[in-house]
Amino acid sequence: MMDDQRVQTELDGQIDAALRAIGSVAPAAGMEGRILTRLAEARSGADQPVRSTHRVFRFMVPLAGIASASLVCGVIVVASVNHSHRPHPGMVAPPPILEMQGGVGAASAVHPAPPASAAPVPAGPAARGRSTHKTAQHGRARIAPHAKRAPGVALPATPAGSPQ
């Protein structure tokens, strides 16, 4: 118990001594003079007029910034307009629009081009439909006797008198 108190007292004494030492340091001789000298230098530096080059530079920097920003904006706008006017290679041209001379209203101002003839065109003798069903008589499908068939599918036998 006494040892603990003694140790604690010694530790406190060491801490106090270290703190006292750091709290009572003395600056090097002549510090006040050096501070005043530096203050005088700072004051004279602050009192000096701004040089003309500095003044010009101060005005030129924002102007140069504005000019370069305007240039960039202009380039962006011109490039955007050019890009929107160029047709896409895969795009089909729209049908021509016939502008009527002497239209009265807005609805009659523009009319699509009329077809060459409104009457239906009759089919010629050689004309045929888009597809032709090759069927046998009576509308039934004809299957060749040696036709390849899928395994397991039964086919009815062809009647003997039926045409091939």
Add this chain to the structure above:
Amino acid sequence: MSAFEGQLAGWMTAAPVAKSVDKSQTIAQLVAEYSTTLYRVAFSVTRNAAEAEDAVQETFVRVLKHESRLDEIRDYRVWLVRIVWNVVLDRKRRAKTRPENEDVADYARTLPSGERNADDVAISSQEHARILALVDRLPSREREALLLSAVQELTTAEIAAMLHTTESSIRSRIFRARRELAVLLEKEGIQR
């Protein structure tokens, strides 16, 4: 508003003091009266004589930039200590180095020697440097309170005003710091 102007606003009185201050003489008077105190505050953090003096010079340069508002300051000492404290903490943060002085001879030169001989001074300086290295391992709030309490000119009320807290908080921080420091000293087994 800059950080310095914020500090300035914090230490201004609500109404300007009646006493008119001659600004051309004021800063010189402030240097004569408070430079040693500011040096001690700076040295408690930097542990380096040259850096501490440079911090004091920078403090007065900052004051010079705002000398037109000097007559509005309520308490010059606390205001100046606050500025130099911020200066040294900023520098420490920028340097990212531990605030210790490896040059024992330089450290011993700055400490008051009294009647002791050179060997005693060097040995005690080494012991102090080791203890102060342990101080740097304390939590920041406790460390700041302990270091500022070491500066003899500063009262607990002034430290509390500087750190924006109460006197009782400062006292408890100092108590905790000393207790933790004693534990660290025992662990390190510093020569007793």
